[in-house]
Amino acid sequence: MENPVKTTEERILEAAKRVFHAKGYDGARMQEIADEAGVNKSLVHYYYRNKDNIFQAVFEDAFAQLIAALNEIFISERTFPSKIETFISYYVTFLSKNPYLPLFILNGLYEKPEQIKTMFEKIHLSPDHLMQQIHLQVKEELNLDIDPFHIFINILALSIFPVVARPLIQTIFGFSNEQIGQFYEERKTVVPEFILNALKGYEKR
Amino acid sequence: MENPVKTTEERILEAAKRVFHAKGYDGARMQEIADEAGVNKSLVHYYYRNKDNIFQAVFEDAFAQLIAALNEIFISERTFPSKIETFISYYVTFLSKNPYLPLFILNGLYEKPEQIKTMFEKIHLSPDHLMQQIHLQVKEELNLDIDPFHIFINILALSIFPVVARPLIQTIFGFSNEQIGQFYEERKTVVPEFILNALKGYEKR
DNA sequence: GTCTATATCGGGATAGAC
DNA sequence: GTCTATCCCGATATAGAC
Numbered sequence: 475m476e477n478p479v480k481t482t483e484e485r486i487l488e489a490a491k492r493v494f495h496a497k498g499y500d501g502a503r504m505q506e507i508a509d510e511a512g513v514n515k516s517l518v519h520y521y522y523r524n525k526d527n528i529f530q531a532v533f534e535d536a537f538a539q540l541i542a543a544l545n546e547i548f549i550s551e552r553t554f555p556s557k558i559e560t561f562i563s564y565y566v567t568f569l570s571k572n573p574y575l576p577l578f579i580l581n582g583l584y585e586k587p588e589q590i591k592t593m594f595e596k597i598h599l600s601p602d603h604l605m606q607q608i609h610l611q612v613k614e615e616l617n618l619d620i621d622p623f624h625i626f627i628n629i630l631a632l633s634i635f636p637v638v639a640r641p642l643i644q645t646i647f648g649f650s651n652e653q654i655g656q657f658y659e660e661r662k663t664v665v666p667e668f669i670l671n672a673l674k675g676y677e678k679r
Numbered sequence: 680m681e682n683p684v685k686t687t688e689e690r691i692l693e694a695a696k697r698v699f700h701a702k703g704y705d706g707a708r709m710q711e712i713a714d715e716a717g718v719n720k721s722l723v724h725y726y727y728r729n730k731d732n733i734f735q736a737v738f739e740d741a742f743a744q745l746i747a748a749l750n751e752i753f754i755s756e757r758t759f760p761s762k763i764e765t766f767i768s769y770y771v772t773f774l775s776k777n778p779y780l781p782l783f784i785l786n787g788l789y790e791k792p793e794q795i796k797t798m799f800e801k802i803h804l805s806p807d808h809l810m811q812q813i814h815l816q817v818k819e820e821l822n823l824d825i826d827p828f829h830i831f832i833n834i835l836a837l838s839i840f841p842v843v844a845r846p847l848i849q850t851i852f853g854f855s856n857e858q859i860g861q862f863y864e865e866r867k868t869v870v871p872e873f874i875l876n877a878l879k880g881y882e883k884r
Numbered sequence: 885g886t887c888t889a890t891a892t893c894g895g896g897a898t899a900g901a902c
Numbered sequence: 903g904t905c906t907a908t909c910c911c912g913a914t915a916t917a918g919a920c
Contacts, residue, residue: 482885513886
């Protein structure tokens with residue numbers, strides 16, 4: 475830590491993130507990673523030995539980033555509606571800044587589904603605990619007559635899909651970059667509102 | 680049409696669909712397409728000249744399939760709630776049978792966004808007309824105080840995302856193929872219910 | 885640790901026989 | 903239309919000098 479400047483290894487990893495996120499595993503080129511990092515191609519191999527290794531590092535990092543917030547917010551001590559608001563707002567902002575991430579993750583999962591479980595251990599995510607939390611809140615705090623699992627997936631869908639589908643939306647509807655930014659901004663309030671409105675319909679009495 | 684057996688060109692296109700859908704543009708191999716079609720690699724070049732051409736054909740076909748139903752259902756004479764139900768039910772079934780399609784499309788749009796507009800003309804989709812329809816129904820039939828555009832995107836998100844994220848869901852929650860099938864089946868009723876519940880919250884009175 | 889040079893292979897594409 | 907043979911480039915990876 476005596477040197478605030480990034481090490482070569484870090485620069486390579488950062489470069490690899492940019493390239494893999496934008497191009498995917500098959501589309502990424504070791505040469506492009508090297509160029510992006512401002513180093514020689516062989517150095518990439520020196521630090522990571524082969525393409526699979528560096529992809530693995532990039533993928534784990536991306537996955538951890540996406541999951542960490544989710545886990546933290548839903549395990550926290552807030553009320554359920556507050557969790558939803560916090561989550562959406564955070565995710566829309568985060569994903570707007572990292573638009574390639576979710577599609578990169580989804581593609582990675584199709585290619586290497588086996589790797590996920592080890593990844594969970596590394597980032598200390600327990601899906602059971604997460605679902606238990608949601609179950610408890612949906613059933614006991616709000617007393618709703620709906621499967622917590624569907625709610626959870628709905629929240630993810632409404633947060634993530636519009637970001638992933640950005641090129642689709644922009645082209646179909648001819649949105650400028652400014653307009654789509656505005657659209658995402660609106661979703662920070664529209665989506666929580668939409669979900670909470672929906673949940674009202676499931677109140678038991 | 681005197682020959683019910685598929686022509687070589689058709690067999691190649693079918694093979695190309697399977698390979699491109701599963702592997703994406705960069706991951707697909709001309710050799711694999713040839714093998715899958717049971718022909719020689721050169722024949723693929725003979726009919727399509729190069730990789731870009733055959734990808735284009737595959738992509739247009741996929742896009743047309745996904746958009747056609749959307750267009751048809753939302754332009755039809757049903758009530759808005761009926762459209763939502765019909766759409767979700769159709770899409771969940773269709774996407775379950777073609778699980779690679781939506782991710783393939785989303786990736787393709789990132790890679791070649793320019794091609795979309797010409798594609799619209801080919802399949803006679805008019806986004807303006809579609810949104811106009813939705814606008815009319817949301818505002819006048821249902822008298823809702825919400826932006827129709829957000830509703831439209833929400834419907835797409837809730838229909839498409841869970842299918843795209845299938846490996847994520849299955850791995851995180853340990854669902855078997857049977858369980859996830861059951862989950863998708865449930866969504867045919869859960870999602871329309873969820874949306875219609877949400878819309879009730881926007882009724883003006 | 886960083887570079888140059890090179891080995892090796894695979895994939896897209898073409899030429900040309902049948 | 904269909905095949906074999908081949909070209910050629912680009913990409914991963916390694917050897918080895920500095």
